[in-house]
Amino acid sequence: MISSEAIVVGAGPAGAACAFELRQRSIQTLVLDRFSFPRHKVCAGWITPRVLDLLDLTPGRYPHAMTRFDRLLFHLWGATLAVKTCQYAIRRYEFDPWMIARAKVPVHTHRVETITREKGGYTIDDTYCCRYLIGAGGTHCPVRRTFFSSSHPRSGQALVAAVEAEYPCDCPDRRCHIWFFHDSLPGYAWYLPKAGGYLNIGIGGKLARLRKQGRTIMDHWRRFIETLCLQGLIRSMPPAPRGHTYYLRQPSSGGRIDNAVVIGDAAGLSTLDMGEGIFAAITSGIAAAGAISNHTPLSFYRMPRFSLPAMIFQPWHWK
Numbered sequence: 170m171i172s173s174e175a176i177v178v179g180a181g182p183a184g185a186a187c188a189f190e191l192r193q194r195s196i197q198t199l200v201l202d203r204f205s206f207p208r209h210k211v212c213a214g215w216i217t218p219r220v221l222d223l224l225d226l227t228p229g230r231y232p233h234a235m236t237r238f239d240r241l242l243f244h245l246w247g248a249t250l251a252v253k254t255c256q257y258a259i260r261r262y263e264f265d266p267w268m269i270a271r272a273k274v275p276v277h278t279h280r281v282e283t284i285t286r287e288k289g290g291y292t293i294d295d296t297y298c299c300r301y302l303i304g305a306g307g308t309h310c311p312v313r314r315t316f317f318s319s320s321h322p323r324s325g326q327a328l329v330a331a332v333e334a335e336y337p338c339d340c341p342d343r344r345c346h347i348w349f350f351h352d353s354l355p356g357y358a359w360y361l362p363k364a365g366g367y368l369n370i371g372i373g374g375k376l377a378r379l380r381k382q383g384r385t386i387m388d389h390w391r392r393f394i395e396t397l398c399l400q401g402l403i404r405s406m407p408p409a410p411r412g413h414t415y416y417l418r419q420p421s422s423g424g425r426i427d428n429a430v431v432i433g434d435a436a437g438l439s440t441l442d443m444g445e446g447i448f449a450a451i452t453s454g455i456a457a458a459g460a461i462s463n464h465t466p467l468s469f470y471r472m473p474r475f476s477l478p479a480m481i482f483q484p485w486h487w488k
């Protein structure tokens with residue numbers, strides 16, 4: 170049996186931020202992830218200045234390419250609005266390994282299946298045991314499934330289906346475009362050129378409303394690609410997209426039960442307007458480490474529910 174004071178299930182931004190903070194607080198920590206890194210994560214990789222602040226990071230200190238956008242082009246019902254802002258983009262393929270390496274804790278490649286609570290601690294797959302258990306395994310986190318699903322039920326209304334493709338591309342337009350309700354999509358679509366010669370394009374929408382429309386996210390994807398071609402934003406067909414589902418912020422999100430916590434997508438913390446989840450993942454990871462070390466409850470009620478206000482009204486970042 171491999172024992173550690175704390176075990177974090179999932180090495181995405183939530184798990185990596187929590188592991189970093191736990192180590193800072195001298196709590197022995199081990200991270201388990203079903204994949205070895207680097208691994209692909211379905212995500213646009215847009216991050217706000219708030220994320221850089223949380224990580225005490227500047228673009229110059231980040232070892233990979235980081236894109237900065239000083240303007241966003243919002244498209245809504247045929248109108249285009251250029252909004253002055255300061256936003257960044259990274260590639261999750263690079264960002265996640267950097268985050269977990271920064272934590273400086275052991276990481277084992279292990280897919281967690283069964284967790285039991287015994288003798289005041291937790292046993293994972295008869296192989297690992299710990300006193301504190303952190304569920305950072307994303308939408309299908311086994312910690313959430315085992316300990317939180319009945320006390321913190323998730324609403325199907327908050328479930329988002331999203332697809333994206335990130336690929337090397339000589340982008341005809343270096344600006345970031347965002348389309349709201351494109352072709353009645355119950356969500357938004359994006360065109361995000363990245364430093365280093367990559368393009369990330371994708372769409373996301375509420376699954377319940379897609380079902381009501383009788384359309385799938387792939388129906389919307391095909392219409393979106395047609396629009397990108399027509400507008401000359403892409404010159405050839407992109408590779409097949411990858412898909413993922415996740416939950417937007419809900420009233421019952423998050424929390425702690427005994428010495429188990431859930432954070433990030435496992436707690437369903439993405440913002441209600443833009444589905445921004447990286448900031449929430451990192452914030453909740455840091456908060457969870459504090460709750461564990463201070464023996465306090467874990468609450469997410471102060472975390473922002475919306476992204477747009479901070480994206481549009483942030484003059485202190487207009488440098």
Ligand SMILES: Cc1cc2nc3c(=O)[nH]c(=O)nc-3n(C[C@H](O)[C@H](O)[C@H](O)COP(=O)(O)OP(=O)(O)OC[C@H]3O[C@@H](n4cnc5c(N)ncnc54)[C@H](O)[C@@H]3O)c2cc1C
Nearest residue numbers: 179181182183203212213214215281306307433434446447
């Ligand atoms: C298409 C799309 C685009 C998005 N774009 C953005 C964006 O631009 N900006 C933004 O802020 N947010 C975005 N999001 C949301 C963002 O990706 C998530 O909110 C964020 O990744 C959550 O981080 P996390 O650490 O909680 O979970 P994840 O990043 O999902 O990490 C969970 C980790 O747990 C591991 N794991 C899962 N199950 C197990 C298991 N059984 N055993 C062991 N390990 C396991 C996984 O391998 C994974 O590494 C997007 C989401 C989608 C789907």
